[in-house]
Amino acid sequence: MRLANKVAVITGAASGIGKEIARAFAAEGAKIVVADLDGAKASAAATEVAGANGLGVAMDVSSEEQVEAGMAKAIATFGRLDVLVSNAGIQTVAPLDQFPFDKWKQMLAIHLDGAFLTSRAALRQMYKQGDGGSIILMGSVHSKEASVLKAPYVTAKHGLMGLAKVIAKEGAKHKVRANVICPGFVRTPLVDKQIPEQAATLQISEDDVIKKIMLKDTVDGEFTTLADVAAAAVFFASFESNALTGQSLNVSHGWSMQ
Numbered sequence: 001m002r003l004a005n006k007v008a009v010i011t012g013a014a015s016g017i018g019k020e021i022a023r024a025f026a027a028e029g030a031k032i033v034v035a036d037l038d039g040a041k042a043s044a045a046a047t048e049v050a051g052a053n054g055l056g057v058a059m060d061v062s063s064e065e066q067v068e069a070g071m072a073k074a075i076a077t078f079g080r081l082d083v084l085v086s087n088a089g090i091q092t093v094a095p096l097d098q099f100p101f102d103k104w105k106q107m108l109a110i111h112l113d114g115a116f117l118t119s120r121a122a123l124r125q126m127y128k129q130g131d132g133g134s135i136i137l138m139g140s141v142h143s144k145e146a147s148v149l150k151a152p153y154v155t156a157k158h159g160l161m162g163l164a165k166v167i168a169k170e171g172a173k174h175k176v177r178a179n180v181i182c183p184g185f186v187r188t189p190l191v192d193k194q195i196p197e198q199a200a201t202l203q204i205s206e207d208d209v210i211k212k213i214m215l216k217d218t219v220d221g222e223f224t225t226l227a228d229v230a231a232a233a234v235f236f237a238s239f240e241s242n243a244l245t246g247q248s249l250n251v252s253h254g255w256s257m258q
């Protein structure tokens with residue numbers, strides 16, 4: 001039980017990677033707060049993964065008001081906060097010269113404003129408690145590499161690396177650590193949606209999108225799994241000293257070796 005008596009807030013955890021992290025944290029003894037857009041879905045996921053030790057909260061991570069209210073509810077319910085996983089995210093693909101400005105702004109708001117707002121609320125509570133904490137930002141191989149059609153996503157995921165390093169420096173004296181997980185492609189709704197979109201934009205088959213684009217640079221042509229990413233999250237969440245802070249970990253079948 002590597003996370004016994006810990007309380008974790010995980011954003012975007014009604015689906016995909018976040019939900020699997022919530023499940024893995026619960027299995028390690030943590031109390032789980034699933035924060036997601038739809039409160040009913042968040043509650044259902046929280047109950048599914050953690051039973052009575054789970055709480056769902058409705059939260060749009062790009063809204064300061066909703067983040068403040070959701071984090072306050074999480075802390076009021078479980079009495080403390082030890083781990084934040086800022087994971088909520090979306091994807092929109094289009095060539096840069098045709099990228100709609102409103103979609104660009106939405107992407108930066110969810111990935112960057114969301115990480116800032118949830119981290120700020122978590123830091124305030126962790127500093128008050130005085131016994132440290134772990135902040136995990138969900139980056140991507142796109143925190144280090146670029147791909148066509150993904151300008152705001154690549155920009156935002158690179159930005160999270162900077163945010164984590166500043167949290168690591170400011171949080172150090174409070175024993176608050178910040179790290180970034182950089183997964184390769186994982187089959188979640190976010191990725192399943194991109195396959196036909198990229199095939200249409202690039203005028204190639206869906207099979208070619210998978211083999212010639214998504215998995216082209218991996219060492220073995222394999223997707224990363226939900227369990228792979230969740231294991232990395234448990235590692236960062238349960239690592240107890242500042243020896244591991246301001247770091248990023250690729251979980252990508254060698255797609256990125258940076």
Ligand code: NAD
Binds near residue numbers: 011015059062087
């Ligand atoms: P997903 O679509 O399965 O889940 C994303 C969740 O985020 C959904 O439940 C959605 O409702 C929620 N969400 C979206 N906007 C939100 C908002 N404004 N406020 C709160 N919640 C919001 O996607 P996923 O693949 O599990 O992605 C999770 C994270 O992992 C994202 O940050 C994504 O960029 C990152 N990531 C995914 C992959 C991949 O291949 N799937 C690879 C690298 C990084």
